Amino acid sequence: MADLFSSPGLDDDPGTGGDVPTVLAGAPLAVRMRPRSIDEVVGQQHLLGPGSPLRRLASEEELGRAGPASVILWGPPGTGKTTLAHVLARSGGRRFAELSAVTAGVKDVRKVMEEARDGRDLYRRQTVLFLDEIHRFTKAQQDALLPGVENRWVVLVAATTENPNFSVVTPLLSRSLLLTLQPLDDDDVRGLLERAVADPRGLAGEVELSPEALAHLVRLADGDARRALTALEAAAGTAFDDASAGPPRITLAHAETALDRAAVRYDRAGDQHYDVASALIKSMRGSDVDAALHYLARMLEAGEDPRFIARRIVISASEDVGMADPSALQTAVAALHAVAQIGMPEARIILAQAVVHNAVAPKSNAVYNGIGAAIADVRGGLAGTVPPHLRDAHYSGAARLGHGKGYQYSHDAPAGVAEQQYAPDELVGRDYYVPTDRGFEAQVRERLTRLRRIVRGR
Template identity: 45%
Template sequence: MNTDSTPLPERVRPRTLNEVIGQQKLIGPNGALRRAVESGRLPSMILWGPPGVGKTTLALLLAEAVRRPFVALSAINSGVKEVREVLSRATPLMAPVVFIDEIHRFNKSQQDALLGAVERGQITLIGATTENPSFEVNSALLSRCQVYVLESLTRDELVAVVDRAIAADPFLQSKQITVQSYDALLRLSGGDGRKLLNLLELVASAHVSADPLVITDEGVTTVAQQNIARYDKSGEQHYDIISAFIKSLRGSDPNAALYWMARMLVAGEDPVFIARRMLILASEDIGNANPTAMIMASEAVQAIRAIGMPEGRIILGQVAVYLATSPKSNASYVAIDDAIALAEKTAHLPVPLHLRNAPTKLMKQIGYGQDYQYAHNYEGNFSQQNYLPDELKGHRLYEPGQNAREAEIRRSLAKWWGDWYGY
């Protein structure tokens, strides 16, 4: 039985930079943070990386390495009041290192409270975030900080974390642990070093026999009971995976699309969200190359709402494969964006008189609707006339894509508008 209530990640936390596993690009012999420590000048910084890669540990060790006071705040529990209390105790002669975990959770006013102190050198700020600081940290504060990207721990590094904990921690030593397989430990912790150590301790605590503990995948899975998937539906992992999914559909790879969709479904993503994103892609990336794609994707949204999960996965899978294997065209998407850009520049241009309605006698007298050619009165239901402001006559916005369906559209446009728009 473990009589120490301190969590294992804290008990085996590295005591020096040399003990840190991973992040050697930053703290190795030629790493930027190693050079900063050796110079004795530690800049304010943002440590950006996935959970459990050592952001808190690095902040503490960096402060110790330059012999500066260390103050830790959590953006979840702290606000402007706590920040100002810390600033009131800071002195230029011994500026503290102020570590703010999850700094992306600070709102603008809370982040602004740090600006002056950072600029004056009253504190050295180390903010930790799992979110892209470009989006989550205001630009004024970001411009005063160096951003260092922490990498996910490799398999070998995660194995080293386990091995060192087993060798260093008295409680784990008492279990006489042999690791038969690391796979379940690594899979269930999702690359998060903190979760990995907590899971290891959970497995060790569940072993009440006096016999040596042999860690197996089956034993770990039984103890853990459920996958500890590293997926935050409101965080960057959410956006990264949906991005990979959409890019796989756009790139016509049904295998990758199904994989990323499965990752989202396993993690508990809202299936309606997935269906809605496919509906957008059906128009943006397939468009008139296969108009049926829009119908399929729209029906998927309605079907998922009607039947829910788990049966909804079948519909999502079918539509994902259909979209991935459809011909692609972003011609309409490009055309509407170009049209909006042109409209913003030319909003002053009047509607030509022949295109205006003339509901009153006065309007008719001044030329509203005059010389308008009603298409259905002409052969083939078409009459060539200018539908744009006179200054934009012949300005082409839509360029049909290179696919069978839009090749047919191009032929029609060439027949109608070949000389006019240059099709």
């Protein structure tokens, strides 16, 4: 089910308000449809099978044993993190406490821990502490949780949309079960919406949902149950307003009004930032121009800094296209400067041109491999001394040291290329740049073969 907002009046009659239909008054639909038991949870079946940690945590029998472990729920919005926390709190008469890492401090954490300890010692009552957005907690704040978790004063249920391996301190991570939640599939979302239409806690059958509207809501929900229910409620409100006679019917037009565009799942400061940027680069490298434009659009719609995108495109132009199409770097650099001068929204066109150029260009990583091999040799000690004839001969005393003696000025040679040793003795004959036979680099390869023959005197 969805990661939904809590409501103290979850089981109360929502009441009515003026001309607003009863089913649309009071608590939001997403809150009213929150599961009351583990069996009502939609999706996440990989975590809810018989004997699973969550099943055991939700079981009253677990209270008589060593005590349930704490868990960290990692997943995108709308996948059930808050819902699962409430389900666990309902089991066995546990006390439920909730903190948000956005507003809570160390003092708040310690207060909850003290109350939980007193509740356990005085009333043998366990406390479930739900901590939302734990990745926003500092190290000191997370450390304040350790005594309560280690001594089992609380069952910590922490939620995060970011990879806990990077955002949660190791001692806390090692004392908790890390459970990964997945976006709901289309069948889960569809079933949830149909149940919300019929369920007395939901729309109680007072509105019809057309197949076209249902399909549209499922598609734009993008695996987010809360978004699906919120959109359904908004569409139902529009349908009630338009209804003249008979039961209101949610049409495709109503659904489109409720969800005029899909919210982009993307976190500029988290995993999605790097995942989508990586997908953009790899799509350009793989010559899939359509996928590359998709990931560019996702980044732009999420508010990503267009200058960051432009810098990534410049890197790709050299790393993945290189000399197979040298003009790709020119396009990318031009885009970098143009974006800085123009800004959004017009910058999207410039970035798209650079992405398309990189994607459709012939590919070569020969330049990337060449500098990598050269650096590896230098780091491995294969440097050697500069040959005397290449050394600086412009300062006083250089001639006496033999610097520059025997140097062949290339422009004096018939083809502008002279036979001469340039590399240190230890590296003579070593080839770092190995051009491909793709695009312009095929011509470079042919010319480079001739150049090496002349320079090396073969």
